[in-house]
Amino acid sequence: MILAFVETAHGTLKKTALEVVQFASGLGEVTALALGSIPDTELAKLGQAGATKVLHIADEALNGMYSRAYTKAICAAAGQVHADVIVMSHSSTGKSVAPRVSVRMQCPLFAGVGALPENGSMRKTVFSGKAFADLAYQGGKAVISINPNSITPVLSDKAATVEPLACSFDDRDFDYTIKQTIDESGGHIPLPEAEIVVSGGRGMKGPENWGPIEELAQLLGAATACSRPVADVGWRPHHEHVGQTGITIKPNLYIAIGISGAIQHLAGVNQSKVIVVINKDPEAPFFKAADYGIVGDAFDVLPKLIEAAKKLKQSA
Ligand code: FAD
Numbered sequence: 123m124i125l126a127f128v129e130t131a132h133g134t135l136k137k138t139a140l141e142v143v144q145f146a147s148g149l150g151e152v153t154a155l156a157l158g159s160i161p162d163t164e165l166a167k168l169g170q171a172g173a174t175k176v177l178h179i180a181d182e183a184l185n186g187m188y189s190r191a192y193t194k195a196i197c198a199a200a201g202q203v204h205a206d207v208i209v210m211s212h213s214s215t216g217k218s219v220a221p222r223v224s225v226r227m228q229c230p231l232f233a234g235v236g237a238l239p240e241n242g243s244m245r246k247t248v249f250s251g252k253a254f255a256d257l258a259y260q261g262g263k264a265v266i267s268i269n270p271n272s273i274t275p276v277l278s279d280k281a282a283t284v285e286p287l288a289c290s291f292d293d294r295d296f297d298y299t300i301k302q303t304i305d306e307s308g309g310h311i312p313l314p315e316a317e318i319v320v321s322g323g324r325g326m327k328g329p330e331n332w333g334p335i336e337e338l339a340q341l342l343g344a345a346t347a348c349s350r351p352v353a354d355v356g357w358r359p360h361h362e363h364v365g366q367t368g369i370t371i372k373p374n375l376y377i378a379i380g381i382s383g384a385i386q387h388l389a390g391v392n393q394s395k396v397i398v399v400i401n402k403d404p405e406a407p408f409f410k411a412a413d414y415g416i417v418g419d420a421f422d423v424l425p426k427l428i429e430a431a432k433k434l435k436q437s438a
Pocket residue numbers: 322323324325326348349350351352363364365366367368379380381382383384385386387390400401402403406418419420421
């Protein structure tokens with residue numbers, strides 16, 4: 123049995139939930155585990171990606187992310203269904219919880235893989251996406267965390283059955299107290315989950331010029347991102363900073379506007395499936411990593427892109 127630990131937010135499944143279940147279904151029969159407040163009707167949707175059953179620990183205390191409590195819950199569910207393999211997302215939650223679970227379950231951790239095991243190994247990128255590591259896996263007990271956006275779920279119309287699971291916690295499982303929660307993404311698409319990202323750099327000259335970036339992002343259903351100096355000087359919030367010292371993303375489409383393409387920036391975005399670069403300097407290093415490049419002034423190119431996106435939307 124495979125246990126797929128799925129993440130939720132504000133009573134709905136995160137996009138990674140379906141990816142995790144779909145990946146797990148490639149390994150065997152899947153039971154999913156969800157924590158916190160979320161309606162059973164929402165959880166039943168996990169059947170579309172291949173889960174036959176969903177275990178739900180509906181304890182409100184689990185609406186916040188507590189790695190000790192989550193570890194206890196995941197291990198309890200794994201014991202309940204005799205799971206050999208536990209799959210979760212390589213999200214900030216997964217990065218915090220997966221190592222704890224692998225220690226508790228006394229089994230290896232395959233962190234940040236991008237595809238199902240093949241020929242006795244699992245592949246992940248290393249050195250900021252510059253090389254692959256093939257990790258030997260001959261089956262058996264394992265914890266696997268998968269990179270967001272590496273799987274495209276193929277959905278059926280099946281529904282999973284949802285069963286409550288009891289799990290008792292004590293004060294030590296909740297190692298800090300959440301006094302206030304702030305939804306920093308303000309209803310926008312969370313950056314690590316976004317399929318399209320529109321990103322701006324110092325070439326945008328100042329925070330007052332971000333309107334067109336936000337407009338383009340909104341038209342394309344994209345998240346916004348930025349280079350590090352842009353976040354450092356406070357033009358954009360830090361949670362938008364991508365790169366070696368920021369978030370690593372892997373969208374289907376990354377549009378970089380007024381960003382030079384320094385190696386530290388590329389480290390966080392070079393696994394994007396398609397990269398479009400807009401820069402007025404034809405020698406900008408980013409063009410070497412781009413699938414499509416526009417040599418031009420962002421302030422001329424952006425309005426044209428917005429017009430084109432509007433037309434595309436109207437005709438769709
Ligand atoms: P710039 O390098 O100033 O480039 C601006 C670009 O905009 C230029 O290419 C210019 O031609 C173009 N431009 C200017 N005007 C226009 C216009 N009107 N239209 C179109 N194009 C225009 N950086 C990150 O982004 N992420 C990281 O995680 C990160 N980590 C780092 C870690 C370390 C240890 C170090 C030393 C650096 C790190 N950096 C990181 C910084 C990185 O080295 C670069 O300095 C940074 O990415 C440059 O940001 P930028 O491209 O926005 O600015």
